[in-house]
Amino acid sequence: MYSQTVIKGQISDTRGKVIVSASVSIYKKSSSAIIAYAITDSKGLFAITFVSPDPVVDLEVRCIGYETVLSAINNTPQTKNFILSEKSFVLKEVSVKAAPILQKGDTLRYLVNSFSKEQDRSIGDVLKRMPGIEVLPDGKILYQGKAINKYYIEGLDLLEGKYNLANDNLPYQEVSQVQILENHQPIKTLDSLQFSDRTALNIKLKNSYTFTGQARIGTGFSPLLWDANITPMLFSKKRQMLTTYQTNNTGDNVASQLKKLTIEDLLNQFENNSEKIDWLAVQQLANPKFSEKRWLDNSIHLLSSNYLQKLQKDYELRVNVSYLNDYQQQKGFTNTQFFTPSGTIDLLEEKYNQFYYNSLQTNFTLQKNTTKNYFKNSLEFQGFWDSQRGNIVLNNEGLKQELGNEYFRFSNNLKSIFSLGKQKLVLFSYLGLNKTPQELRVNPGQFEGLLNESKPYDSVTQQTDLLTYYTNNTLSMIKAVKYFTLESKVGLQLENQKLNSDIATSTNSVLSSDFSNTLDWFRSKVYVDLQTQFKKANWRIELSTPINLYSYTIKDAPLQQSENVNQTTFEPRLTVNYDINSYWKINSSAGISNQFGTINQLHYGYILQNYRSIKRIDSSLPQSTIQNFNVGVSFRNPVKSLFFNSSYSNVQSENNLLYQSEVLANGAVSIEAIEQLNTRYSHNFSTRIGKYVSAIKSNLTLNSSFALQEFQQSINGNLVDIANQNLIFGSKIDTDLTDWLNLEYAGSWTFSNNKLEELKQPQVKQQNHVLNLNFNLKNKQYLGLKSEYVSTTLFNKRNENLFADFIYRYTSQKKKIDFEMQMNNIFGTNNFKTINVNDYSYVTTNFLLRPRQLLFKVRFSL
Numbered sequence: 001m002y003s004q005t006v007i008k009g010q011i012s013d014t015r016g017k018v019i020v021s022a023s024v025s026i027y028k029k030s031s032s033a034i035i036a037y038a039i040t041d042s043k044g045l046f047a048i049t050f051v052s053p054d055p056v057v058d059l060e061v062r063c064i065g066y067e068t069v070l071s072a073i074n075n076t077p078q079t080k081n082f083i084l085s086e087k088s089f090v091l092k093e094v095s096v097k098a099a100p101i102l103q104k105g106d107t108l109r110y111l112v113n114s115f116s117k118e119q120d121r122s123i124g125d126v127l128k129r130m131p132g133i134e135v136l137p138d139g140k141i142l143y144q145g146k147a148i149n150k151y152y153i154e155g156l157d158l159l160e161g162k163y164n165l166a167n168d169n170l171p172y173q174e175v176s177q178v179q180i181l182e183n184h185q186p187i188k189t190l191d192s193l194q195f196s197d198r199t200a201l202n203i204k205l206k207n208s209y210t211f212t213g214q215a216r217i218g219t220g221f222s223p224l225l226w227d228a229n230i231t232p233m234l235f236s237k238k239r240q241m242l243t244t245y246q247t248n249n250t251g252d253n254v255a256s257q258l259k260k261l262t263i264e265d266l267l268n269q270f271e272n273n274s275e276k277i278d279w280l281a282v283q284q285l286a287n288p289k290f291s292e293k294r295w296l297d298n299s300i301h302l303l304s305s306n307y308l309q310k311l312q313k314d315y316e317l318r319v320n321v322s323y324l325n326d327y328q329q330q331k332g333f334t335n336t337q338f339f340t341p342s343g344t345i346d347l348l349e350e351k352y353n354q355f356y357y358n359s360l361q362t363n364f365t366l367q368k369n370t371t372k373n374y375f376k377n378s379l380e381f382q383g384f385w386d387s388q389r390g391n392i393v394l395n396n397e398g399l400k401q402e403l404g405n406e407y408f409r410f411s412n413n414l415k416s417i418f419s420l421g422k423q424k425l426v427l428f429s430y431l432g433l434n435k436t437p438q439e440l441r442v443n444p445g446q447f448e449g450l451l452n453e454s455k456p457y458d459s460v461t462q463q464t465d466l467l468t469y470y471t472n473n474t475l476s477m478i479k480a481v482k483y484f485t486l487e488s489k490v491g492l493q494l495e496n497q498k499l500n501s502d503i504a505t506s507t508n509s510v511l512s513s514d515f516s517n518t519l520d521w522f523r524s525k526v527y528v529d530l531q532t533q534f535k536k537a538n539w540r541i542e543l544s545t546p547i548n549l550y551s552y553t554i555k556d557a558p559l560q561q562s563e564n565v566n567q568t569t570f571e572p573r574l575t576v577n578y579d580i581n582s583y584w585k586i587n588s589s590a591g592i593s594n595q596f597g598t599i600n601q602l603h604y605g606y607i608l609q610n611y612r613s614i615k616r617i618d619s620s621l622p623q624s625t626i627q628n629f630n631v632g633v634s635f636r637n638p639v640k641s642l643f644f645n646s647s648y649s650n651v652q653s654e655n656n657l658l659y660q661s662e663v664l665a666n667g668a669v670s671i672e673a674i675e676q677l678n679t680r681y682s683h684n685f686s687t688r689i690g691k692y693v694s695a696i697k698s699n700l701t702l703n704s705s706f707a708l709q710e711f712q713q714s715i716n717g718n719l720v721d722i723a724n725q726n727l728i729f730g731s732k733i734d735t736d737l738t739d740w741l742n743l744e745y746a747g748s749w750t751f752s753n754n755k756l757e758e759l760k761q762p763q764v765k766q767q768n769h770v771l772n773l774n775f776n777l778k779n780k781q782y783l784g785l786k787s788e789y790v791s792t793t794l795f796n797k798r799n800e801n802l803f804a805d806f807i808y809r810y811t812s813q814k815k816k817i818d819f820e821m822q823m824n825n826i827f828g829t830n831n832f833k834t835i836n837v838n839d840y841s842y843v844t845t846n847f848l849l850r851p852r853q854l855l856f857k858v859r860f861s862l
Helices: 123-127 254-258 263-271
Strands: 005-013 023-028 034-039 045-050 056-062 069-074 082-084 101-104 107-111 133-135 141-143 150-153 175-181 200-205 210-221 225-235 239-248 297-310 315-340 343-369 374-394 397-420 423-443 460-481 484-505 516-536 539-556 561-570 573-579 584-596 607-610 613-616 623-637 642-663 669-693 698-715 718-736 741-756 764-777 781-794 797-812 817-824 831-837 841-848 853-861
Touching: 005 023, 023 045, 034 045, 069 082, 123 133, 123 175, 225 853, 239 254, 254 297, 254 315, 423 484, 423 607, 460 607, 484 607, 539 584, 561 584, 764 831, 781 831, 797 831
Parallel strands: 005 082, 150 200, 613 669, 642 698
Antiparallel strands: 005 045, 023 034, 023 056, 056 069, 101 107, 107 175, 133 141, 175 200, 210 225, 210 853, 225 239, 239 297, 297 315, 315 343, 315 841, 343 374, 374 397, 397 423, 423 460, 460 484, 484 516, 516 539, 539 561, 539 573, 573 584, 584 623, 607 613, 623 642, 642 669, 669 698, 698 718, 718 741, 741 764, 764 781, 781 797, 797 817, 817 853, 831 841
């Protein structure tokens, strides 16, 4: 045994000032093995007690900012003082960077600065680079392949589905984060009761009070061009405002900013029968499937004002008002090949169309959304005053079409949720009134054999007027029992529609009753539904078991036609979600549903839909029994910025009606329905993977999809089996090659074909490649070279188009002003040829494009 040794002392510097927090260590002689250590106190004193058999040990004194002292001392109790000399040290450089994606619970936070580029101007530009997020051409946002259910700005729903207004106009510099809220339940009082597998997006601003926006004005040629946009925005804790006026004739379709895109709004539009029905149409050209700015010939004016104010007692008042005026032109020709059992029919049409769009939309919403109660009432009006003109050269003869296409809708939507004991009571009521007057005039008259005893005549006029009343009312109770949430619901739907239509010719203003409709349509649906949700650990299961009692009363007195249908259906649906771990998720669903025809699928008299399509469905009510199944798997690793999703869906529809198409020698089509059971099959598969590499600021995406449809159709009296399939591959990369050069590439390959019976038609191959080079030069100068290559191949004949644009921008940093020059379509490509595959036809379209044009713009940040 060895006795304890105590070493005491004091540490000071050369000026006699004591040194605090210096470390004093005892080591085994000539070794790195530490025996004991101590830290000097506020007076610079230390004391070390240790036990060691060695007669001599090493004592080391260390302190940042001073030289290290190493001394060999005898292993005996003693007092030892040290004086340290000052010494500076150069530390190695340390770079601290925030991760581009952060996760906290069900919230993913994308840091905007990690994904933005110098060429970006709006938050929509940055969203396209974020892995896991996909922005479709119409602006719809998908996360892991599914549409978002809400778009918030600082947690408030200012735009209610029309989020393109923010995406296209909100400067990204004002945004700190884009938050993805997974499993988002938008109704707070149900958050702890009913789970949701939907995702919301929240824009997090840098400042609690933000006044921002943009103002842009531009002009150019040829022809004379203009482009203007003034969009002020205000965001605070109690108030939000976004107002915009936009006008241009440069091919920028700003009308897309007024579309409702969230999945919740789209489902409500379908459920409430509020979608506009176009009974009549001018024969149009198929729009090219590439950048709209290259072919859209427009002259548009858009005015929209959106305001949200927080009131007392947690209420919010929101007002949305929008007006649109647009004039568009189309020029080109189509060559349609109809494949019939008896042979091929060709139709060549040269078209010049003019479209006039006028619409007014208003929405007044009062809402309260707290953890205790929910109340929302929306009063909405939509008015469309649209018209179209079409001129066609067919077989060297001219044909004129004139269409008046109007639509008006009033609706009120009320939903209230409050507590009743330990349960939640839910009241819902929707009331809508729609009116759709339309008129189509064609000169010269068509379908002579049907309308004019096979004699040529000057003109034919089709008039339709549809008046619709619709209401849907439900009462439900929600209660939680351990891991289960039970919602029992009872509801009533009523729909009354009155269709009046008439065909008149220049030789006979009153045709037989077969060419008019006086249809009274009444539909009711009484339903009860028990929805059961189960949530435990990583499992989320939902079972819906609705029982529906349908009743239809359909009558057309002048035609002496009527039908009464009463049917009870059971339409269960099961959804299962399982989180394998924090990275992998599996979702699946299966269900059975029944669909009955709408009024535009059942009218006993003829309706002239367009100059070469006349339709009558003189049969029983269309009925379909649909079985659907889908399964999906998704992976997300925010730390590695890696996202993957894949899904497969199978839909089988059993129908009581088969549609019979009679294709005439001149390409006109007469459509009728016959009662015959038939089945339609649909298979869809899609997959997508995205990876972001923060070290080189690169985003890589790969995607693919496959769709197959199989069904039967009667063509010229022959029953034909038809199969259509579509295969798509896509890729996208965005990378910084250097500090001043950024490359963007997106490509897609599409393979389409159809098969009639055993006769397989030639495959259509389409390619689209976009390559952009962005040069970020010194002194805030930007140079952009943008190119697009489009190719279509049919019968081993390839049609190719190459487009190129040039952009130069100088930014005054102090005044936040952009001076920009654009030259679009440098090569002057003025015609595009594309091919569309339809059920039993190929449509080759030659579309007249926008010419080469030069544009000068000045943009201000507000």
